[in-house]
Amino acid sequence: MALSPNDVDVRAQRRSARYQEYRLMLGAFRRDILALISLVIILAFVIGAIFAPWLTPYPDQGRGEPNILEKFQPPSWKHPLGTDYLGRDVLARILFGGRSSLSIGFLVVFLAGLIGIPLGAIAGFYGGWIDEVLMRITDVFLSFPPLLLAVAIAAALGPSFVNTMIAIAVTWWPWYARLVRAQTLSLREQYFIQAAHSIGVGDLTIILRHILPNVLGPVLVQGTMDIGSAILTGAAISFIGLGVQPPTADWGKMISTGRIYFIERPWFAGSAGAAIFLVALAFNLLGDAVRDVTDPRTRRGA
Protein backbone atom coordinates (compact mmCIF):
# COMPACT_ATOMS: atom_id res chain seq x y z
CA MET A 1 0.00 0.00 0.00
CA ALA A 2 1.39 3.33 -1.00
CA LEU A 3 1.66 5.87 1.74
CA SER A 4 -0.34 9.01 1.27
CA PRO A 5 0.23 12.00 3.55
CA ASN A 6 -3.11 11.18 5.14
CA ASP A 7 -2.02 7.69 6.12
CA VAL A 8 1.00 9.15 7.79
CA ASP A 9 -1.30 11.43 9.71
CA VAL A 10 -3.42 8.56 11.04
CA ARG A 11 -0.37 6.53 11.90
CA ALA A 12 1.22 9.42 13.69
CA GLN A 13 -1.91 9.81 15.74
CA ARG A 14 -1.96 6.14 16.58
CA ARG A 15 1.67 6.29 17.49
CA SER A 16 1.15 9.21 19.78
CA ALA A 17 -1.79 7.40 21.44
CA ARG A 18 0.38 4.36 21.96
CA TYR A 19 3.23 6.48 23.22
CA GLN A 20 0.91 8.09 25.74
CA GLU A 21 -0.18 4.67 26.88
CA TYR A 22 3.37 3.49 27.47
CA ARG A 23 4.08 6.66 29.39
CA LEU A 24 1.09 6.01 31.62
CA MET A 25 2.28 2.47 32.29
CA LEU A 26 5.81 3.62 32.98
CA GLY A 27 4.58 6.41 35.21
CA ALA A 28 2.58 4.00 37.34
CA PHE A 29 5.55 1.69 37.45
CA ARG A 30 8.04 4.32 38.45
CA ARG A 31 6.01 5.24 41.50
CA ASP A 32 6.34 1.69 42.78
CA ILE A 33 9.72 1.67 44.58
CA LEU A 34 9.70 -2.06 45.37
CA ALA A 35 8.99 -2.95 41.75
CA LEU A 36 11.79 -0.69 40.62
CA ILE A 37 14.27 -2.29 43.03
CA SER A 38 13.11 -5.74 41.89
CA LEU A 39 13.62 -4.80 38.28
CA VAL A 40 17.14 -3.52 39.01
CA ILE A 41 17.99 -6.79 40.82
CA ILE A 42 16.66 -8.90 37.96
CA LEU A 43 18.40 -6.81 35.32
CA ALA A 44 21.66 -7.02 37.28
CA PHE A 45 21.48 -10.81 37.34
CA VAL A 46 20.47 -11.03 33.69
CA ILE A 47 23.25 -8.72 32.56
CA GLY A 48 25.64 -10.56 34.86
CA ALA A 49 24.70 -13.88 33.30
CA ILE A 50 24.89 -12.66 29.72
CA PHE A 51 28.21 -10.85 30.09
CA ALA A 52 29.68 -13.23 32.66
CA PRO A 53 32.91 -13.97 30.69
CA TRP A 54 33.78 -10.28 30.56
CA LEU A 55 32.68 -9.35 34.06
CA THR A 56 34.91 -11.74 35.94
CA PRO A 57 38.66 -12.20 35.77
CA TYR A 58 38.11 -15.98 36.12
CA PRO A 59 35.86 -17.03 33.23
CA ASP A 60 37.49 -20.47 33.05
CA GLN A 61 36.71 -21.13 36.68
CA GLY A 62 33.16 -19.94 36.08
CA ARG A 63 32.90 -22.60 33.37
CA GLY A 64 34.18 -25.23 35.80
CA GLU A 65 38.00 -25.26 35.57
CA PRO A 66 39.29 -26.32 39.01
CA ASN A 67 41.95 -24.26 40.82
CA ILE A 68 42.77 -26.58 43.72
CA LEU A 69 45.60 -24.41 45.08
CA GLU A 70 43.18 -21.68 46.15
CA LYS A 71 40.36 -23.82 47.56
CA PHE A 72 38.21 -22.72 50.51
CA GLN A 73 39.42 -19.14 50.51
CA PRO A 74 37.16 -16.79 52.46
CA PRO A 75 35.87 -13.60 50.76
CA SER A 76 38.70 -11.21 49.94
CA TRP A 77 39.48 -8.46 47.41
CA LYS A 78 40.77 -11.05 45.03
CA HIS A 79 37.70 -13.28 45.43
CA PRO A 80 34.79 -11.09 46.68
CA LEU A 81 32.65 -14.12 47.53
CA GLY A 82 35.51 -16.47 48.30
CA THR A 83 36.31 -19.72 46.50
CA ASP A 84 34.68 -23.16 46.62
CA TYR A 85 35.96 -26.68 47.33
CA LEU A 86 37.76 -26.76 43.98
CA GLY A 87 39.18 -23.28 44.44
CA ARG A 88 36.89 -21.66 41.87
CA ASP A 89 35.88 -18.03 42.33
CA VAL A 90 32.33 -18.08 43.77
CA LEU A 91 31.31 -14.78 42.15
CA ALA A 92 32.26 -16.18 38.75
CA ARG A 93 30.30 -19.36 39.52
CA ILE A 94 27.25 -17.29 40.56
CA LEU A 95 27.41 -15.23 37.36
CA PHE A 96 27.76 -18.31 35.17
CA GLY A 97 25.20 -20.19 37.29
CA GLY A 98 22.71 -17.45 36.51
CA ARG A 99 22.86 -18.55 32.90
CA SER A 100 21.26 -21.91 33.62
CA SER A 101 18.99 -20.79 36.47
CA LEU A 102 17.61 -17.72 34.72
CA SER A 103 17.16 -19.55 31.41
CA ILE A 104 15.26 -22.27 33.22
CA GLY A 105 13.05 -19.61 34.79
CA PHE A 106 12.27 -17.83 31.54
CA LEU A 107 12.08 -20.87 29.28
CA VAL A 108 9.89 -22.89 31.63
CA VAL A 109 7.36 -20.10 31.83
CA PHE A 110 7.57 -19.54 28.09
CA LEU A 111 7.03 -23.24 27.34
CA ALA A 112 4.27 -23.58 29.93
CA GLY A 113 2.54 -20.55 28.45
CA LEU A 114 3.04 -21.87 24.93
CA ILE A 115 1.19 -25.06 25.83
CA GLY A 116 -1.20 -23.77 28.46
CA ILE A 117 -2.50 -20.55 26.92
CA PRO A 118 -3.80 -21.99 23.63
CA LEU A 119 -5.25 -25.06 25.34
CA GLY A 120 -6.96 -22.93 27.97
CA ALA A 121 -8.35 -20.55 25.37
CA ILE A 122 -9.65 -23.42 23.23
CA ALA A 123 -11.20 -25.21 26.21
CA GLY A 124 -12.89 -22.08 27.49
CA PHE A 125 -13.99 -20.82 24.10
CA TYR A 126 -15.50 -24.00 22.69
CA GLY A 127 -16.69 -25.59 25.92
CA GLY A 128 -18.57 -28.89 25.64
CA TRP A 129 -16.62 -32.07 25.18
CA ILE A 130 -13.46 -30.26 24.02
CA ASP A 131 -13.37 -28.44 27.33
CA GLU A 132 -14.14 -31.64 29.19
CA VAL A 133 -11.31 -33.60 27.56
CA LEU A 134 -8.71 -30.84 27.88
CA MET A 135 -9.57 -30.13 31.49
CA ARG A 136 -9.39 -33.79 32.49
CA ILE A 137 -5.93 -33.91 30.93
CA THR A 138 -4.85 -30.91 32.94
CA ASP A 139 -6.36 -32.53 36.04
CA VAL A 140 -4.14 -35.53 35.49
CA PHE A 141 -1.05 -33.33 35.35
CA LEU A 142 -2.20 -31.28 38.31
CA SER A 143 -2.69 -34.37 40.43
CA PHE A 144 1.08 -35.05 40.44
CA PRO A 145 3.15 -33.18 42.99
CA PRO A 146 5.11 -30.86 40.65
CA LEU A 147 8.53 -31.68 42.03
CA LEU A 148 7.89 -35.41 41.98
CA LEU A 149 6.78 -35.42 38.35
CA ALA A 150 9.75 -33.30 37.41
CA VAL A 151 12.02 -35.74 39.21
CA ALA A 152 10.40 -38.67 37.43
CA ILE A 153 10.82 -37.06 34.03
CA ALA A 154 14.39 -36.02 34.78
CA ALA A 155 15.07 -39.59 35.87
CA ALA A 156 13.44 -41.10 32.78
CA LEU A 157 15.01 -38.75 30.23
CA GLY A 158 18.33 -38.51 32.01
CA PRO A 159 19.69 -35.57 33.97
CA SER A 160 20.42 -32.50 31.84
CA PHE A 161 19.58 -28.85 31.51
CA VAL A 162 17.06 -29.34 28.71
CA ASN A 163 15.34 -32.23 30.46
CA THR A 164 15.03 -30.25 33.67
CA MET A 165 13.37 -27.50 31.72
CA ILE A 166 10.96 -29.84 29.96
CA ALA A 167 10.22 -31.58 33.23
CA ILE A 168 9.27 -28.36 35.00
CA ALA A 169 7.31 -27.00 32.04
CA VAL A 170 5.25 -30.19 31.88
CA THR A 171 4.14 -29.74 35.46
CA TRP A 172 3.53 -26.05 34.99
CA TRP A 173 1.35 -25.59 31.92
CA PRO A 174 -1.90 -26.81 33.51
CA TRP A 175 -1.95 -23.68 35.68
CA TYR A 176 -1.88 -21.49 32.58
CA ALA A 177 -4.51 -23.58 30.86
CA ARG A 178 -6.77 -23.21 33.89
CA LEU A 179 -6.13 -19.52 34.30
CA VAL A 180 -6.79 -18.76 30.65
CA ARG A 181 -9.82 -21.05 30.53
CA ALA A 182 -11.44 -19.34 33.51
CA GLN A 183 -10.90 -15.92 31.98
CA THR A 184 -12.12 -17.09 28.60
CA LEU A 185 -15.30 -18.55 30.06
CA SER A 186 -16.38 -15.21 31.44
CA LEU A 187 -15.19 -13.30 28.39
CA ARG A 188 -17.08 -15.59 26.03
CA GLU A 189 -20.41 -14.37 27.40
CA GLN A 190 -19.53 -10.71 26.94
CA TYR A 191 -21.51 -8.84 24.33
CA PHE A 192 -18.45 -7.74 22.39
CA ILE A 193 -17.49 -11.35 21.77
CA GLN A 194 -21.02 -12.32 20.83
CA ALA A 195 -21.28 -9.27 18.62
CA ALA A 196 -18.10 -10.26 16.81
CA HIS A 197 -19.58 -13.72 16.38
CA SER A 198 -22.85 -12.34 15.08
CA ILE A 199 -21.22 -10.49 12.20
CA GLY A 200 -19.27 -13.55 11.15
CA VAL A 201 -15.83 -12.95 12.62
CA GLY A 202 -14.01 -16.29 12.66
CA ASP A 203 -13.22 -18.19 15.84
CA LEU A 204 -9.48 -17.83 15.43
CA THR A 205 -9.74 -14.08 14.96
CA ILE A 206 -11.98 -13.78 18.00
CA ILE A 207 -9.56 -15.76 20.13
CA LEU A 208 -6.55 -13.82 18.91
CA ARG A 209 -8.08 -10.35 18.91
CA HIS A 210 -10.59 -10.39 21.71
CA ILE A 211 -9.81 -13.23 24.09
CA LEU A 212 -6.01 -13.22 24.24
CA PRO A 213 -5.49 -9.48 24.79
CA ASN A 214 -7.97 -9.66 27.64
CA VAL A 215 -6.30 -12.64 29.35
CA LEU A 216 -2.78 -11.33 28.83
CA GLY A 217 -2.79 -9.25 32.01
CA PRO A 218 -3.40 -12.12 34.44
CA VAL A 219 -1.10 -14.40 32.44
CA LEU A 220 1.71 -11.86 32.58
CA VAL A 221 1.30 -11.55 36.34
CA GLN A 222 1.24 -15.30 36.81
CA GLY A 223 4.21 -15.69 34.49
CA THR A 224 6.35 -13.12 36.24
CA MET A 225 5.73 -14.75 39.60
CA ASP A 226 6.28 -18.21 38.16
CA ILE A 227 9.74 -17.35 36.86
CA GLY A 228 10.83 -17.13 40.49
CA SER A 229 9.16 -20.42 41.40
CA ALA A 230 10.57 -22.16 38.33
CA ILE A 231 14.07 -21.06 39.30
CA LEU A 232 13.46 -22.49 42.78
CA THR A 233 12.21 -25.78 41.37
CA GLY A 234 15.10 -25.90 38.92
CA ALA A 235 17.48 -25.34 41.83
CA ALA A 236 15.76 -28.09 43.82
CA ILE A 237 16.14 -30.54 40.93
CA SER A 238 19.80 -29.64 40.53
CA PHE A 239 20.24 -29.93 44.28
CA ILE A 240 19.20 -33.59 44.22
CA GLY A 241 21.53 -34.12 41.29
CA LEU A 242 19.03 -34.54 38.45
CA GLY A 243 19.46 -31.18 36.76
CA VAL A 244 22.42 -29.36 35.32
CA GLN A 245 25.48 -31.58 35.50
CA PRO A 246 28.94 -30.56 36.69
CA PRO A 247 31.13 -28.87 35.78
CA THR A 248 28.46 -26.43 34.51
CA ALA A 249 27.63 -23.91 37.21
CA ASP A 250 24.17 -23.94 38.71
CA TRP A 251 22.87 -22.31 41.85
CA GLY A 252 21.00 -25.39 43.08
CA LYS A 253 24.06 -27.56 42.44
CA MET A 254 26.25 -25.07 44.30
CA ILE A 255 24.05 -25.34 47.38
CA SER A 256 24.08 -29.13 47.28
CA THR A 257 27.86 -29.39 46.94
CA GLY A 258 28.43 -26.60 49.45
CA ARG A 259 26.14 -27.85 52.16
CA ILE A 260 28.64 -30.27 53.71
CA TYR A 261 31.10 -27.40 54.23
CA PHE A 262 28.37 -24.95 55.25
CA ILE A 263 29.16 -24.68 58.99
CA GLU A 264 32.80 -23.62 58.62
CA ARG A 265 32.72 -22.17 55.11
CA PRO A 266 29.24 -20.79 54.47
CA TRP A 267 30.19 -18.42 51.63
CA PHE A 268 29.73 -20.58 48.57
CA ALA A 269 26.51 -22.35 49.47
CA GLY A 270 25.27 -19.13 51.09
CA SER A 271 25.98 -16.98 48.03
CA ALA A 272 24.09 -19.33 45.76
CA GLY A 273 21.20 -19.42 48.23
CA ALA A 274 21.17 -15.63 48.40
CA ALA A 275 21.12 -15.41 44.61
CA ILE A 276 18.14 -17.76 44.37
CA PHE A 277 16.36 -15.94 47.16
CA LEU A 278 16.94 -12.49 45.66
CA VAL A 279 15.86 -13.44 42.16
CA ALA A 280 12.78 -15.36 43.27
CA LEU A 281 11.70 -12.54 45.56
CA ALA A 282 12.34 -9.92 42.89
CA PHE A 283 10.20 -11.77 40.35
CA ASN A 284 7.39 -12.09 42.85
CA LEU A 285 7.39 -8.39 43.70
CA LEU A 286 7.65 -7.53 40.02
CA GLY A 287 4.63 -9.73 39.35
CA ASP A 288 2.59 -7.70 41.82
CA ALA A 289 3.60 -4.50 40.10
CA VAL A 290 2.86 -5.91 36.65
CA ARG A 291 -0.65 -6.70 37.83
CA ASP A 292 -1.24 -3.10 38.82
CA VAL A 293 0.24 -1.71 35.66
CA THR A 294 -1.23 -3.91 32.93
CA ASP A 295 -4.89 -3.50 33.80
CA PRO A 296 -6.08 -0.25 32.17
CA ARG A 297 -8.74 0.02 34.85
CA THR A 298 -6.41 0.08 37.83
CA ARG A 299 -3.63 2.03 36.17
CA ARG A 300 -5.22 5.41 36.79
CA GLY A 301 -5.25 5.02 40.53
CA ALA A 302 -1.78 3.49 40.68
Place this chain on the structure above:
Amino acid sequence: MKDGVLLSVENLHVRFDTYAGQVHAVNGMTFDVRRGEIFGLVGESGCGKSVTGLAIVGMVPHPGRITAGRILFDGEDLLSKDEEEMQHIRGRRIAMIFQDPSAALNPVFTVGNQITRIIRHHMNLSRRDAYERALSVFEAVGLPDPVRIYRSYPHELSGGMQQRVMIAMALSSGAELLIADEPTTALDVTIQAQILDLLAHLRETQHLSILLITHNLGVVAEICDRVGVAYAGNIVEMGATEVVLNQMKHPYTEGLIAALPSPTRRGQPLQSIEGSVPDGLHLPSGCTFHPRCPHVMDRCRDHTPPRVQFSTPYGDHVVSCHLYAREEAR
Protein backbone atom coordinates in the same frame (compact mmCIF):
# COMPACT_ATOMS: atom_id res chain seq x y z
CA MET B 1 -47.48 -6.67 2.80
CA LYS B 2 -48.46 -3.27 4.00
CA ASP B 3 -46.69 -0.35 2.43
CA GLY B 4 -43.98 1.26 4.53
CA VAL B 5 -43.54 -1.73 6.80
CA LEU B 6 -39.84 -2.45 7.39
CA LEU B 7 -40.05 -5.27 9.89
CA SER B 8 -42.96 -7.55 10.40
CA VAL B 9 -43.08 -10.21 13.08
CA GLU B 10 -45.92 -12.67 12.57
CA ASN B 11 -47.10 -15.23 15.06
CA LEU B 12 -43.61 -15.80 16.45
CA HIS B 13 -43.15 -18.66 18.88
CA VAL B 14 -39.93 -19.27 20.79
CA ARG B 15 -39.49 -22.27 23.10
CA PHE B 16 -36.71 -23.13 25.48
CA ASP B 17 -36.19 -26.82 26.13
CA THR B 18 -34.99 -27.10 29.71
CA TYR B 19 -34.72 -29.96 32.15
CA ALA B 20 -37.82 -28.65 33.89
CA GLY B 21 -39.78 -28.81 30.63
CA GLN B 22 -40.61 -26.55 27.72
CA VAL B 23 -40.55 -22.87 28.55
CA HIS B 24 -42.85 -20.87 26.30
CA ALA B 25 -41.00 -17.58 26.11
CA VAL B 26 -42.70 -16.09 23.07
CA ASN B 27 -46.21 -17.18 22.08
CA GLY B 28 -47.59 -15.76 18.89
CA MET B 29 -45.93 -12.35 19.05
CA THR B 30 -47.24 -10.27 16.17
CA PHE B 31 -46.33 -6.69 15.39
CA ASP B 32 -44.67 -4.58 12.75
CA VAL B 33 -42.25 -1.69 12.64
CA ARG B 34 -42.76 0.86 9.87
CA ARG B 35 -40.05 2.76 8.11
CA GLY B 36 -38.86 5.74 10.09
CA GLU B 37 -40.90 4.99 13.15
CA ILE B 38 -40.03 4.23 16.72
CA PHE B 39 -42.00 1.22 17.86
CA GLY B 40 -42.06 0.52 21.58
CA LEU B 41 -42.28 -3.07 22.77
CA VAL B 42 -43.21 -2.74 26.41
CA GLY B 43 -43.78 -5.34 29.09
CA GLU B 44 -42.69 -6.70 32.42
CA SER B 45 -39.57 -8.77 32.97
CA GLY B 46 -40.00 -12.20 31.45
CA CYS B 47 -42.71 -11.29 28.97
CA GLY B 48 -40.52 -12.36 26.06
CA LYS B 49 -39.66 -8.93 24.72
CA SER B 50 -35.88 -9.37 24.78
CA VAL B 51 -36.09 -12.86 23.30
CA THR B 52 -38.16 -11.40 20.49
CA GLY B 53 -35.42 -8.85 19.84
CA LEU B 54 -32.79 -11.58 19.71
CA ALA B 55 -34.98 -13.74 17.50
CA ILE B 56 -35.13 -10.97 14.92
CA VAL B 57 -31.34 -10.97 14.55
CA GLY B 58 -31.27 -14.76 14.67
CA MET B 59 -29.51 -14.98 18.01
CA VAL B 60 -31.92 -16.77 20.30
CA PRO B 61 -29.65 -18.11 23.02
CA HIS B 62 -29.23 -21.84 23.53
CA PRO B 63 -31.37 -23.90 24.27
CA GLY B 64 -34.06 -21.69 22.75
CA ARG B 65 -35.45 -22.19 19.27
CA ILE B 66 -38.03 -20.58 17.09
CA THR B 67 -40.86 -23.06 16.64
CA ALA B 68 -43.28 -21.10 14.51
CA GLY B 69 -43.88 -17.77 12.85
CA ARG B 70 -42.34 -15.48 10.29
CA ILE B 71 -40.05 -12.50 10.56
CA LEU B 72 -40.15 -10.35 7.44
CA PHE B 73 -37.51 -7.70 7.06
CA ASP B 74 -37.89 -5.49 4.03
CA GLY B 75 -40.01 -8.21 2.48
CA GLU B 76 -37.54 -11.04 3.07
CA ASP B 77 -38.13 -13.85 5.52
CA LEU B 78 -35.23 -13.76 7.96
CA LEU B 79 -36.05 -17.19 9.37
CA SER B 80 -35.37 -18.83 6.03
CA LYS B 81 -31.90 -17.29 5.77
CA ASP B 82 -28.84 -19.32 6.58
CA GLU B 83 -26.19 -18.19 9.03
CA GLU B 84 -23.98 -16.63 6.37
CA GLU B 85 -26.82 -14.54 4.96
CA MET B 86 -27.77 -13.44 8.46
CA GLN B 87 -24.20 -12.28 9.07
CA HIS B 88 -24.60 -9.92 6.16
CA ILE B 89 -27.77 -8.52 7.62
CA ARG B 90 -26.58 -8.14 11.19
CA GLY B 91 -24.74 -4.91 11.64
CA ARG B 92 -25.12 -3.91 8.02
CA ARG B 93 -28.92 -3.63 7.97
CA ILE B 94 -30.10 -4.45 11.48
CA ALA B 95 -28.10 -3.37 14.51
CA MET B 96 -28.76 -4.02 18.15
CA ILE B 97 -27.77 -2.25 21.34
CA PHE B 98 -28.16 -3.48 24.89
CA GLN B 99 -28.74 -2.39 28.43
CA ASP B 100 -25.15 -2.54 29.63
CA PRO B 101 -22.85 -0.75 27.19
CA SER B 102 -19.74 -1.51 29.24
CA ALA B 103 -20.15 -5.25 28.59
CA ALA B 104 -20.46 -4.59 24.89
CA LEU B 105 -17.08 -2.90 24.54
CA ASN B 106 -13.77 -4.71 24.69
CA PRO B 107 -11.95 -3.19 27.68
CA VAL B 108 -8.44 -3.54 26.28
CA PHE B 109 -8.87 -1.61 23.05
CA THR B 110 -9.71 2.04 22.48
CA VAL B 111 -13.24 2.66 21.28
CA GLY B 112 -11.77 4.16 18.11
CA ASN B 113 -9.91 0.96 17.39
CA GLN B 114 -13.10 -1.03 17.87
CA ILE B 115 -15.37 1.14 15.76
CA THR B 116 -12.92 1.31 12.84
CA ARG B 117 -12.64 -2.46 12.89
CA ILE B 118 -16.40 -2.74 12.65
CA ILE B 119 -16.59 -0.17 9.89
CA ARG B 120 -13.85 -1.86 7.91
CA HIS B 121 -15.48 -5.24 8.45
CA HIS B 122 -18.76 -4.07 6.99
CA MET B 123 -17.65 -1.56 4.41
CA ASN B 124 -14.63 -1.73 2.21
CA LEU B 125 -12.96 1.44 3.42
CA SER B 126 -9.34 2.47 3.75
CA ARG B 127 -8.00 3.07 7.23
CA ARG B 128 -8.18 6.79 6.68
CA ASP B 129 -11.78 6.73 5.43
CA ALA B 130 -12.84 4.46 8.29
CA TYR B 131 -11.24 6.89 10.73
CA GLU B 132 -13.08 9.80 9.14
CA ARG B 133 -16.33 7.88 9.24
CA ALA B 134 -15.83 6.97 12.89
CA LEU B 135 -15.31 10.62 13.78
CA SER B 136 -18.38 11.64 11.83
CA VAL B 137 -20.65 9.07 13.50
CA PHE B 138 -19.25 10.07 16.89
CA GLU B 139 -20.26 13.58 16.00
CA ALA B 140 -23.67 12.41 14.78
CA VAL B 141 -24.43 10.81 18.14
CA GLY B 142 -23.47 13.99 19.95
CA LEU B 143 -20.14 12.95 21.43
CA PRO B 144 -18.07 16.02 22.20
CA ASP B 145 -14.46 16.06 20.98
CA PRO B 146 -14.62 12.96 18.74
CA VAL B 147 -10.85 12.77 18.39
CA ARG B 148 -10.40 12.43 22.14
CA ILE B 149 -13.24 9.88 22.37
CA TYR B 150 -11.62 7.95 19.53
CA ARG B 151 -8.51 7.49 21.62
CA SER B 152 -10.32 6.66 24.86
CA TYR B 153 -10.64 3.29 26.50
CA PRO B 154 -14.18 2.23 27.42
CA HIS B 155 -13.56 2.68 31.15
CA GLU B 156 -12.57 6.27 30.57
CA LEU B 157 -16.08 7.10 29.34
CA SER B 158 -19.24 7.53 31.38
CA GLY B 159 -22.17 5.14 30.96
CA GLY B 160 -24.02 7.67 28.82
CA MET B 161 -21.00 8.19 26.59
CA GLN B 162 -20.49 4.44 26.29
CA GLN B 163 -24.09 4.06 25.18
CA ARG B 164 -23.56 6.84 22.64
CA VAL B 165 -20.50 4.98 21.38
CA MET B 166 -22.62 1.84 21.07
CA ILE B 167 -25.23 3.73 19.10
CA ALA B 168 -22.47 5.18 16.94
CA MET B 169 -21.16 1.66 16.25
CA ALA B 170 -24.67 0.48 15.45
CA LEU B 171 -25.08 3.32 12.95
CA SER B 172 -21.55 3.25 11.57
CA SER B 173 -22.37 0.73 8.87
CA GLY B 174 -25.63 2.27 7.80
CA ALA B 175 -28.14 0.02 9.57
CA GLU B 176 -31.79 0.71 8.72
CA LEU B 177 -33.27 -0.89 11.81
CA LEU B 178 -31.96 -0.39 15.31
CA ILE B 179 -33.13 -2.81 17.97
CA ALA B 180 -32.56 -1.12 21.31
CA ASP B 181 -33.03 -3.50 24.23
CA GLU B 182 -33.51 -1.39 27.37
CA PRO B 183 -30.93 1.12 26.16
CA THR B 184 -31.48 3.55 29.02
CA THR B 185 -32.14 1.24 31.95
CA ALA B 186 -28.57 1.33 33.26
CA LEU B 187 -28.32 5.11 32.98
CA ASP B 188 -29.49 7.82 35.34
CA VAL B 189 -32.54 9.88 34.46
CA THR B 190 -30.97 12.94 32.89
CA ILE B 191 -28.70 10.82 30.73
CA GLN B 192 -31.70 8.63 29.91
CA ALA B 193 -33.49 11.67 28.53
CA GLN B 194 -30.45 12.63 26.47
CA ILE B 195 -30.16 9.16 24.94
CA LEU B 196 -33.88 9.16 24.12
CA ASP B 197 -33.54 12.58 22.50
CA LEU B 198 -30.63 11.23 20.53
CA LEU B 199 -32.64 8.23 19.29
CA ALA B 200 -35.52 10.52 18.28
CA HIS B 201 -33.05 12.82 16.55
CA LEU B 202 -31.36 9.97 14.67
CA ARG B 203 -34.72 8.71 13.48
CA GLU B 204 -35.16 12.09 11.78
CA THR B 205 -31.65 12.60 10.46
CA GLN B 206 -30.62 9.04 9.54
CA HIS B 207 -34.06 7.72 8.49
CA LEU B 208 -33.65 5.07 11.10
CA SER B 209 -36.41 2.77 12.27
CA ILE B 210 -36.16 1.79 15.89
CA LEU B 211 -37.59 -1.15 17.81
CA LEU B 212 -37.36 0.04 21.39
CA ILE B 213 -37.67 -2.72 23.96
CA THR B 214 -38.41 -1.38 27.41
CA HIS B 215 -40.36 -1.90 30.61
CA ASN B 216 -40.67 1.82 31.12
CA LEU B 217 -43.94 3.40 30.03
CA GLY B 218 -42.44 6.84 30.54
CA VAL B 219 -39.84 6.07 27.88
CA VAL B 220 -42.59 4.86 25.56
CA ALA B 221 -44.66 8.00 26.08
CA GLU B 222 -41.59 10.11 25.46
CA ILE B 223 -40.53 8.95 22.01
CA CYS B 224 -42.52 6.05 20.58
CA ASP B 225 -44.88 6.51 17.67
CA ARG B 226 -46.59 3.23 18.26
CA VAL B 227 -46.44 0.75 21.05
CA GLY B 228 -47.15 -2.93 21.60
CA VAL B 229 -47.88 -4.16 25.10
CA ALA B 230 -46.45 -7.64 25.63
CA TYR B 231 -47.72 -10.12 28.19
CA ALA B 232 -46.55 -13.72 28.54
CA GLY B 233 -44.94 -13.71 25.12
CA ASN B 234 -47.77 -12.17 23.22
CA ILE B 235 -48.92 -8.69 22.26
CA VAL B 236 -52.15 -7.92 24.13
CA GLU B 237 -52.63 -4.40 22.84
CA MET B 238 -51.03 -2.42 20.08
CA GLY B 239 -51.59 0.95 18.50
CA ALA B 240 -50.47 4.56 18.37
CA THR B 241 -48.85 5.64 21.62
CA GLU B 242 -51.50 8.30 22.28
CA VAL B 243 -54.27 5.77 21.89
CA VAL B 244 -52.72 2.95 23.88
CA LEU B 245 -51.68 5.16 26.76
CA ASN B 246 -54.84 7.30 26.92
CA GLN B 247 -57.65 5.10 25.63
CA MET B 248 -56.35 1.69 26.49
CA LYS B 249 -58.78 -1.15 26.20
CA HIS B 250 -56.97 -4.20 27.52
CA PRO B 251 -57.32 -4.80 31.27
CA TYR B 252 -53.56 -5.48 31.51
CA THR B 253 -52.68 -2.13 29.97
CA GLU B 254 -55.17 -0.48 32.29
CA GLY B 255 -53.47 -2.16 35.24
CA LEU B 256 -50.01 -1.11 34.06
CA ILE B 257 -51.01 2.49 33.68
CA ALA B 258 -52.88 2.55 36.96
CA ALA B 259 -49.72 1.24 38.61
CA LEU B 260 -47.69 4.25 37.50
CA PRO B 261 -46.90 6.67 40.32
CA SER B 262 -48.70 9.94 39.70
CA PRO B 263 -48.34 13.37 41.30
CA THR B 264 -52.12 13.69 41.59
CA ARG B 265 -52.32 10.65 43.81
CA ARG B 266 -49.59 11.71 46.20
CA GLY B 267 -49.82 10.01 49.56
CA GLN B 268 -51.95 7.13 48.33
CA PRO B 269 -50.52 3.64 48.14
CA LEU B 270 -49.29 2.59 44.69
CA GLN B 271 -51.65 0.36 42.80
CA SER B 272 -50.52 -2.94 41.46
CA ILE B 273 -51.88 -5.80 39.40
CA GLU B 274 -52.82 -8.79 41.58
CA GLY B 275 -50.71 -11.90 41.15
CA SER B 276 -47.52 -12.17 39.14
CA VAL B 277 -46.34 -12.82 35.61
CA PRO B 278 -46.99 -16.45 34.67
CA ASP B 279 -43.85 -18.47 34.15
CA GLY B 280 -43.35 -19.87 30.69
CA LEU B 281 -43.41 -23.44 31.96
CA HIS B 282 -47.06 -23.32 33.02
CA LEU B 283 -48.92 -20.81 30.93
CA PRO B 284 -52.55 -20.33 31.90
CA SER B 285 -55.06 -21.73 29.43
CA GLY B 286 -57.23 -19.49 27.31
CA CYS B 287 -56.25 -15.87 27.79
CA THR B 288 -52.87 -15.90 29.57
CA PHE B 289 -53.93 -12.88 31.61
CA HIS B 290 -57.17 -14.39 32.94
CA PRO B 291 -55.93 -15.38 36.44
CA ARG B 292 -55.06 -11.75 37.14
CA CYS B 293 -57.80 -10.04 35.19
CA PRO B 294 -60.40 -8.03 37.13
CA HIS B 295 -62.93 -8.53 34.31
CA VAL B 296 -62.41 -12.25 33.88
CA MET B 297 -65.29 -14.15 32.27
CA ASP B 298 -65.90 -17.86 31.82
CA ARG B 299 -64.77 -18.02 28.22
CA CYS B 300 -61.45 -16.33 29.08
CA ARG B 301 -60.38 -19.47 30.91
CA ASP B 302 -60.31 -21.77 27.92
CA HIS B 303 -60.64 -19.69 24.75
CA THR B 304 -57.76 -17.81 23.23
CA PRO B 305 -58.90 -14.22 22.88
CA PRO B 306 -59.39 -12.89 19.34
CA ARG B 307 -57.46 -9.94 17.95
CA VAL B 308 -60.00 -7.16 17.74
CA GLN B 309 -59.20 -4.21 15.52
CA PHE B 310 -60.48 -0.66 16.09
CA SER B 311 -59.97 2.25 13.78
CA THR B 312 -58.78 5.47 15.33
CA PRO B 313 -57.66 8.77 13.84
CA TYR B 314 -54.10 7.60 14.68
CA GLY B 315 -54.40 4.31 12.83
CA ASP B 316 -55.32 0.80 13.84
CA HIS B 317 -55.69 -0.15 17.47
CA VAL B 318 -55.52 -3.88 18.11
CA VAL B 319 -56.63 -5.55 21.33
CA SER B 320 -56.59 -9.23 22.18
CA CYS B 321 -59.40 -9.57 24.67
CA HIS B 322 -62.75 -11.32 24.94
CA LEU B 323 -64.39 -8.19 26.35
CA TYR B 324 -64.26 -6.55 22.97
CA ALA B 325 -65.06 -9.62 20.95
CA ARG B 326 -68.46 -9.47 22.62
CA GLU B 327 -68.78 -5.81 21.85
CA GLU B 328 -67.91 -6.37 18.24
CA ALA B 329 -70.44 -9.16 17.92
CA ARG B 330 -73.21 -6.89 19.07
